[in-house]
Amino acid sequence: NAGVTQTPKFRVLKTGQSMTLLCAQDMNHEYMYWYRQDPGMGLRLIHYSVGEGTTAKGEVPDGYNVSRLKKQNFLLGLESAAPSQTSVYFCASRTLRGHSYEQYFGPGTRLTVT
Amino acid sequence: DQQVKQNSPSLSVQEGRISILNCDYTNSMFDYFLWYKKYPAEGPTFLISISSIKDKNEDGRFTVFLNKSAKHLSLHIVPSQPGDSAVYFCAARSSGSARQLTFGSGTQLTVLP
Numbered sequence: 001n002a003g004v005t006q007t008p009k010f011r012v013l014k015t016g017q018s019m020t021l022l023c024a025q026d027m028n029h030e031y032m033y034w035y036r037q038d039p040g041m042g043l044r045l046i047h048y049s050v051g052e053g054t055t056a057k058g059e060v061p062d063g064y065n066v067s068r069l070k071k072q073n074f075l076l077g078l079e080s081a082a083p084s085q086t087s088v089y090f091c092a093s094r095t096l097r098g099h100s101y102e103q104y105f106g107p108g109t110r111l112t113v114t
Numbered sequence: 115d116q117q118v119k120q121n122s123p124s125l126s127v128q129e130g131r132i133s134i135l136n137c138d139y140t141n142s143m144f145d146y147f148l149w150y151k152k153y154p155a156e157g158p159t160f161l162i163s164i165s166s167i168k169d170k171n172e173d174g175r176f177t178v179f180l181n182k183s184a185k186h187l188s189l190h191i192v193p194s195q196p197g198d199s200a201v202y203f204c205a206a207r208s209s210g211s212a213r214q215l216t217f218g219s220g221t222q223l224t225v226l227p
Contacts, residue, residue, distance in 0.1 A: 041219060042118075042203060042217040042218050042219040042220055043158070043203065043205075043217040045214055045215075048213065048214065050213060058214065090158070092157075101146050101148065101163070101215065102148065102160045103215060104160070105157030105159070107157050108155070108157055
């Protein structure tokens with residue numbers, strides 16, 4: 001099991017450029033999440049999905065879009081990157097079953113917008 | 115408004131001694147709490163959790179204590195080891211927003227040999 005994987009690991013964008021971050025999980029988890037981590041801010045939820053074809057906004061959704069066309073994949077898009085989106089992005093997933101609310105995280109994508 | 119607060123950005127402890135990491139919360143609907151550990155250039159990994167119906171949960175060297183009346187939880191690591199040096203995040207689940215976790219800002223623990 002690879003768990004949660006993220007592509008790419010690093011990326012540098014110019015202001016106004018677009019890109020898509022890919023998250024994949026092989027644990028058959030129903031829920032998937034995108035977070036950003038900034039110094040002193042902890043992990044803040046951008047968007048999440050409770051199943052294939054469904055997405056919902058988190059705490060900081062502006063400037064991002066997401067899609068979940070397949071259960072195992074969750075894509076995060078930046079249509080017009082801004083320097084304020086320089087951050088480390090983490091994807092996570094969790095199962096709907098059981099009583100654990102544990103989320104499993106990917107290794108992160110470090111994005112710099114110049 | 116931060117609903118989960120970790121007021122100490124950093125903590126240094128001597129190897130073999132106890133590490134105590136603290137977390138305060140404001141939302142009374144939080145009913146499940148988790149601690150995550152994060153090494154540089156890696157994603158956070160789950161460490162230990164506690165339900166609000168308990169006041170203590172133990173797993174090896176790690177113990178989490180919950181004081182609901184004070185809206186405070188703490189993570190104790192005994193004995194501390196250099197490999198425990200990492201950023202520790204406290205997270206909480208709300209019964210009103212069950213699908214999400216709210217994270218604190220993290221505490222960098224350094225265990226000195």
